[in-house]
Amino acid sequence: MTMDQGLRELYQEVILDHSxxxxxxxxxxxxxxxxxxxxxxxxxxxxxxxxxxxQNRIGDIAFEGKGCAISQAxxxxxxxxxxxxxxxxxxxxxxxxxxxxxxxxxxxxxxxxRERLEVMGGISEFxxxxxxxxxxxxxxxxxxxxxxxxxxx
Amino acid sequence: MTAxxxxxPLAAFDPLVARKDxxxxxxxxxxxPLAYLDSAASAQKPRPVLDTMYDFASGEYANVHxxxxxxxxxxxxxxxxxxETVRSFLNAAHADExxxxxxxxxxxxxxxxxxxxxxxxxxxxxVLSVMEHHSNIVPWHFLRERQGAVxxxxxxxxxxxxxxxxxDAAVGPKTKLVAIxxxxxxxxxxxxxxxxxxxxxxxxxxxLADGCQGAxxxxxxxxxxxxxxxxxxxxxxxxxxxxxALYGKRAWLKSMRPFNGGGxxxxxxxxDAISYxxxxxxxxxxxPPIVEAVGLAAAIDxxxxxxxxxxxxxxxxxxxxxxxxxxxxxxxxxxxxxKDKGSILSFETEGMHAHDVATILxxxxxxxxxxxxxxxxxxxxxxxxxTTRASFALYNxxxxxxxxxxxxxxxxxxxx
Numbered sequence: 001m002t003m004d005q006g007l008r009e010l011y012q013e014v015i016l017d018h019s020x021x022x023x024x025x026x027x028x029x030x031x032x033x034x035x036x037x038x039x040x041x042x043x044x045x046x047x048x049x050x051x052x053x054x055q056n057r058i059g060d061i062a063f064e065g066k067g068c069a070i071s072q073a074x075x076x077x078x079x080x081x082x083x084x085x086x087x088x089x090x091x092x093x094x095x096x097x098x099x100x101x102x103x104x105x106x107x108x109x110x111x112x113x114r115e116r117l118e119v120m121g122g123i124s125e126f127x128x129x130x131x132x133x134x135x136x137x138x139x140x141x142x143x144x145x146x147x148x149x150x151x152x153x
Numbered sequence: 154m155t156a157x158x159x160x161x162p163l164a165a166f167d168p169l170v171a172r173k174d175x176x177x178x179x180x181x182x183x184x185x186p187l188a189y190l191d192s193a194a195s196a197q198k199p200r201p202v203l204d205t206m207y208d209f210a211s212g213e214y215a216n217v218h219x220x221x222x223x224x225x226x227x228x229x230x231x232x233x234x235x236x237e238t239v240r241s242f243l244n245a246a247h248a249d250e251x252x253x254x255x256x257x258x259x260x261x262x263x264x265x266x267x268x269x270x271x272x273x274x275x276x277x278x279x280v281l282s283v284m285e286h287h288s289n290i291v292p293w294h295f296l297r298e299r300q301g302a303v304x305x306x307x308x309x310x311x312x313x314x315x316x317x318x319x320x321d322a323a324v325g326p327k328t329k330l331v332a333i334x335x336x337x338x339x340x341x342x343x344x345x346x347x348x349x350x351x352x353x354x355x356x357x358x359x360x361l362a363d364g365c366q367g368a369x370x371x372x373x374x375x376x377x378x379x380x381x382x383x384x385x386x387x388x389x390x391x392x393x394x395x396x397x398a399l400y401g402k403r404a405w406l407k408s409m410r411p412f413n414g415g416g417x418x419x420x421x422x423x424x425d426a427i428s429y430x431x432x433x434x435x436x437x438x439x440x441p442p443i444v445e446a447v448g449l450a451a452a453i454d455x456x457x458x459x460x461x462x463x464x465x466x467x468x469x470x471x472x473x474x475x476x477x478x479x480x481x482x483x484x485x486x487x488x489x490x491x492k493d494k495g496s497i498l499s500f501e502t503e504g505m506h507a508h509d510v511a512t513i514l515x516x517x518x519x520x521x522x523x524x525x526x527x528x529x530x531x532x533x534x535x536x537x538x539x540t541t542r543a544s545f546a547l548y549n550x551x552x553x554x555x556x557x558x559x560x561x562x563x564x565x566x567x568x569x
Contacts, residue, residue, distance in 0.1 A: 004516075006516065007512075007513060007516055007567060008567070010512070011509070011513075011567050011568060016568065041524060042507070042508050042523070042524045042525070042538070042539050043524065043525040043529065043532065043538050043539055044538065044539075066538055067506060067538075068506035068507075068508040068509045069505075069506060069509045069568060070508075070509070126512060128512075129508070129512060132508065
């Protein structure tokens with residue numbers, strides 16, 4: 001792969017589109033869980049809102065924050081994929097995503113999910129930027145667990 | 154310094170010749186020639202520095218100030234000669250006013266702990282500018298957290314310049330120290346240090362300068378400045394990591410409590426009592442970074458052998474050349490355009506995050522810094538989360554600036 005191909009794959013249209021027009025951007029008034037994530041390396045912040053119903057299903061999700069194209073696209077894509085999923089499924093998706101961004105295979109994911117997440121796979125060629133892609137996911141997880149602010153460093 | 158004449162005498166300094174001393178600059182990254190524009194973070198090391206360290210470590214090394222054997226004497230001599238080199242570099246009056254530290258950060262922490270902390274009562278004030286690096290902020294925050302000190306922040310102007318009057322206005326009856334960067338690591342702004350010192354002294358307040366950038370690009374004369382403390386680091390000055398120095402006026406150093414405790418910093422230790430060595434040993438507990446100190450001296454020798462005014466003129470030429478080109482791009486906003494500034498170019502790119510820009514530049518072989526540059530209060534001041542920063546050193550060239558600008562345009566074409 002030439003360097004340009006690597007860059008074009010990293011900044012492919014789907015990613016740029018998500019970063020320019022993030023889905024589910026904003027606050028969620030009826031959130032049951034919120035989490036804040038911070039990347040001290042670049043100062044980027046993200047806040048994730050989740051409305052989890054009694055059946056442990058993510059009824060709604062939103063995010064706020066400022067950051068690079070990768071972190072914004074990742075957050076946007078994540079929110080898009082998590083609406084309507086169960087908390088267990090969310091964590092499974094996250095596990096698969098963490099494999100993909102490290103350039104590993106994401107076994108156990110449904111074909112459709114894997115394909116959607118694979119647009120972020122180009123990041124594995126850019127190890128310094130993996131944290132940008134994982135910030136929203138870690139924040140989502142810490143929101144669900146009600147733990148401390150997520151941090152990627 | 155923009156005060157330097159832009160025209161340099163022929164052959165006074167040739168960056169292409171100097172480049173040959175820096176082997177790493179001829180390597181490629183991702184198949185592209187390296188354009189290293191991140192020297193403000195850490196400078197590359199010239200062969201004479203590396204050779205000196207190797208020769209010393211392989212031929213004359215032992216612990217210092219301890220053994221009576223031959224090598225210990227040789228190593229001690231080299232270590233103390235390095236101190237003398239630093240003294241001369243800063244034009245300090247006495248070698249015992251030079252304390253070796255791990256770097257600029259440790260030097261400032263030393264002043265915070267040993268000089269200022271015992272002098273702070275709740276409500277006492279420390280004056281600093283918004284353009285300080287975290288290393289010249291956090292040690293003072295410690296005193297706020299632990300002892301109730303108040304941090305008084307001096308703003309910079311919109312062009313990034315810092316007025317001595319503004320610093321002076323913040324100095325009041327409760328001010329115990331003024332702590333100011335000699336040169337900003339983000340804006341490149343050069344502080345009117347001499348005037349700041351004169352005005353603070355008129356009110357009986359001592360001044361510390363963070364010289365981590367300043368010592369690289371500007372002549373430093375601590376006696377002419379009449380400054381109380383001057384901290385700098387080796388690795389930005391083409392020297393090794395793990396070594397820096399603190400200049401402190403002799404009277405201050407003598408009045409200060411020790412920093413770390415351990416070997417070398419004591420006069421006598423018994424089971425019930427302890428007495429401390431005189432400065433600078435008092436502040437150099439444990440085995441110091443000996444090879445690194447010798448390397449720092451070699452780095453100082455290296456830059457001192459060059460025509461430093463010509464080097465500064467060259468660096469400023471690169472800055473002007475780069476600034477001119479990026480300002481032609483209507484999606485770039487330069488942050489920091491003080492009249493008096495060193496060779497650091499920070500900018501924001503419309504619609505493009507600094508980290509995305511830096512990633513694309515990196516793949517073009519261009520190494521720049523992206524982020525908050527350990528200066529978050531300054532980022533807040535200019536309303537940005539992060540900037541991209543290109544910094545120019547003695548070994549950079551106009552060709553590299555061209556590659557940088559072309560890469561920037563490419564980033565726009567991919568992300569814009």
